[in-house]
Amino acid sequence: MDDQHYRENITVQYCFPDSNASCRKEIKDGIGYFLLCFVLSCISVCTVFLNLLVIISISHFKQLHTPTNLIILSLAVADFLVGLFVMPVNIMQLMDSCWYFGTIACYISPIISFLAMYGSLYSLILIAVDRFIAITDPLQYSTRITACKTVLFIILGWSFYLCYVIMYLYFNDYFIQPELSTHCYGECVLVVKYSWAIIDLVVAFIVPCCLILFLYSTIFKVARRQAKAIRAVNNGASSKNGGKMLGSSEIKAAKKLGTVIFVYLTCYIPFYLSSVSVNSLTSTSMVWTVFCWLIDINSSVNPLIYAIFYTWFRASVKCIVTCRIFESSSSKFNLFSDN
Template structure:
């Protein structure tokens, strides 16, 4: 059963034997093929980059610090996005059909929401961790320990699961019997207006405000510390590179904030519209954040480049590899 639509675009049925089946749009245009290949590469890169972060922090004992534990949790969420969420979305984008049933549709959306929420919670925890490290460096080691950080990570994931479960339950998408579709082979989430506003406040306005405020304080504290160090070294007639360090800190924080705002603002602005194309485009921008997180929070760290070198060279299989000193002069 096939209807000719254009030269490179045909419309079929997701389930030809079912009269209530949705129509399947087979996108065979070269531009779509390139898009699918590109998104598939993004998915693979997301998995590889975050897997390298997870292996590095898990294997090398020198990296078992509270901050790196937060990066590990963030990488785990982003890894699952690249491993499960992106491939499913690519399949839907390819022919617009959902082949796995209503129950799988519910669980797919819940997993998607939990992972993005957990990723966002980890970004907030990283901001809090860096704020305490800069504002109270003398007591940081006593205030922030690996045990406390682990508890906060478990709490963050638990809150994410709880919130997403409540979110989909009150939008009638938690149970298979509650799913309402216009045709068979469709997986659509319809969110009530009240929960759209609630989600914008809980998952965007609040965490965005916290991150912006904390990073602003971090930047100001770093700038003041750089000025103090520069004054001391000038008084002692010691040449200093604190000015370049200050600029580098400003650029790093600016990059973190810019990427965060770019992906999350566009997504939540899109949530106020009803355009399916806009949802698809901005939804993928949100998923791309999982690809950039390891770049922003790990690759810029020198220890990551060293650990990746050990992993690629298979030196992690040596008996004493877990005790390697990744940064003997700086760590």
């Protein structure tokens, strides 16, 4: 009965009626699909808008040009790509099973999707390393971690993952033999081999996440030791002030960015567990669709975390929304005046 009801609510047409090789088009015309696509479209717009605010804030205000914020900028760029390109494509494929943008766009689309995903992961690795050095060696932090070094590592990391994505798609026969996964005109499907699902699980998830978790476990062990040391010497004014400078602020920053990483793991673990549960996973399967959207929604959550935890973000957004950003001296505004 359910299958019959499902078939009654799907009108089968053709993607390109003038072509004999055209794929069949499935248009989901139920009210449920309309509401779902409307909600997802709102999420896409919010993702673009919120991450654009982060990008503008860190890029414009000189006070925010710190190594940690540059890594947050890298994360915001990855999330921005998800909202601008990945989400609209996924929404379109939910509404209409056809691919109208041609072969070249079909090749480029998964490159952008995977690069944005891996860009987020790499940014989180850099955040963990940055906080690890800030906590374990605070006196040498400013000399070991500079803005120039941070930009260099960001560029190198994104370049590495771009090469990895191209290799990943190449060895899944996505470039050289598209006919293996595409059987008609108007279809864009990625079929991931089980062997590469395992490789990707190890290279792009298990190893980076183990590294992140190890760094953060060390961070919080050191933070607890620092907290005990601060309490032990809190009777001396100078010691207490120094303890706050070297311990409290860095510990709070680690906890805030640790929240970002916890949300990331929550959104990504279901996708990677499902990727190794079957012999091959296609981009048209319902499992792929649901878990990919869970990953995409993670890109919407990150800027909300910034808005909750970071006063500089709220102050910079106020300047942007009130158009004070267009003042000649706006780049030198003090965003921490309320602290």
